[in-house]
Amino acid sequence: MKKVTIRIMPKQGVLDPQGKAVQTSLSALGFSDVKEVQTGKLIELFVEDYQNIDQRVRDMCDKLLANPVMEDYHYEVEEVART
Amino acid sequence: MKFAVIVFPGSNCDRDMYHAIKHVLGMEADLVWYDNSNLENYDAILLPGGFSYGDYLRSGAIASASNVMQHIKAHAEQGKAVLGVCNGFQILLEAGLLPGAMLPNKNLSFMCHYEPLAVANHKTCFTSNYEKGEVIQLPIAHGEGNYFADDETLSALKANKQIVFTYENNPNGSAADIAGIINRQGNVLGMMPHPERAVERLLGSDDGVKLFQSLIQNWRDAYAVNA
Numbered sequence: 001m002k003k004v005t006i007r008i009m010p011k012q013g014v015l016d017p018q019g020k021a022v023q024t025s026l027s028a029l030g031f032s033d034v035k036e037v038q039t040g041k042l043i044e045l046f047v048e049d050y051q052n053i054d055q056r057v058r059d060m061c062d063k064l065l066a067n068p069v070m071e072d073y074h075y076e077v078e079e080v081a082r083t
Numbered sequence: 084m085k086f087a088v089i090v091f092p093g094s095n096c097d098r099d100m101y102h103a104i105k106h107v108l109g110m111e112a113d114l115v116w117y118d119n120s121n122l123e124n125y126d127a128i129l130l131p132g133g134f135s136y137g138d139y140l141r142s143g144a145i146a147s148a149s150n151v152m153q154h155i156k157a158h159a160e161q162g163k164a165v166l167g168v169c170n171g172f173q174i175l176l177e178a179g180l181l182p183g184a185m186l187p188n189k190n191l192s193f194m195c196h197y198e199p200l201a202v203a204n205h206k207t208c209f210t211s212n213y214e215k216g217e218v219i220q221l222p223i224a225h226g227e228g229n230y231f232a233d234d235e236t237l238s239a240l241k242a243n244k245q246i247v248f249t250y251e252n253n254p255n256g257s258a259a260d261i262a263g264i265i266n267r268q269g270n271v272l273g274m275m276p277h278p279e280r281a282v283e284r285l286l287g288s289d290d291g292v293k294l295f296q297s298l299i300q301n302w303r304d305a306y307a308v309n310a
Contacts, residue, residue, distance in 0.1 A: 014231065015189070015229070017186070017187045017188070017189060017190075063148070064144060065140070067141055067144070067177065067184050069176075069184035069231065069232065069233075070184045070231055
């Protein structure tokens with residue numbers, strides 16, 4: 001079985017109000033050394049082994065998991081024990 | 084003229100939309116559950132506001148991947164009218180029927196109040212009963228209405244007069260003050276403000292009525308000369 005970890009982040013230059021709010025909040029707690037915060041999503045998929053896994057994952061990201069207008073995604077595939 | 088109000092799990096403005104069409108405009112309307120794929124008998128499809136699928140993943144994303152979207156796309160390709168309001172607009176963006184995407188409001192707050200809007204294009208089948216540049220009052224109610232598109236898309240929207248409504252006092256950070264846009268063909272409109280919640284003066288504003296009247300009048304002119 002494969003584990004696919006997909007990291008989805010706002011595109012460069014796209015406003016990330018959540019990240020901005022977290023930065024402001026950290027600053028209020030005294031962590032003023034934090035100059036920028038970016039927030040995103042992490043999605044884990046557990047899938048049966050198959051060929052063309054890269055193409056499948058990219059299809060899933062393009063069709064549903066990420067919105068290419070405002071988000072970029074990266075993913076990693078690793079072997080995991082069947083549970 | 085017969086309207087379908089598509090109801091997704093989590094829609095919550097479906098009954099307001101139904102009320103506006105059925106009781107204020109006096110037209111035929113059905114609440115259509117999203118897994119009912121037969122939309123052939125409807126002249127216009129309305130995607131109401133709400134929180135379809137709890138806004139999981141991204142607002143409108145899960146609804147945009149449901150089977151009914153294929154039927155809505157087919158309906159739109161025939162040139163028939165589609166109106167998405169609030170979450171309905173977000174669904175149209177996610178489905179690719181309109182360009183761009185929605186970000187969280189710039190101030191991160193859910194905002195629920197009347198906003199003045201300018202009718203930026205009164206030559207569409209949704210806005211022909213408004214005056215050019217008319218300023219109207221419609222309620223907004225959203226947390227993610229901060230319209231985003233790349234510069235190329237924004238230029239194309241402007242050049243093709245696809246920006247239909249703009250905010251007078253941009254409340255959410257939307258690019259180019261955009262409150263509503265239409266597709267190139269002119270039959271698919273998405274907007275964050277709620278025309279269906281502004282159909283009776285007693286409840287604050289009836290500025291939304293002309294949008295539905297425009298749609299009905301244009302449909303009559305096109306399809307039902309003797310109706």
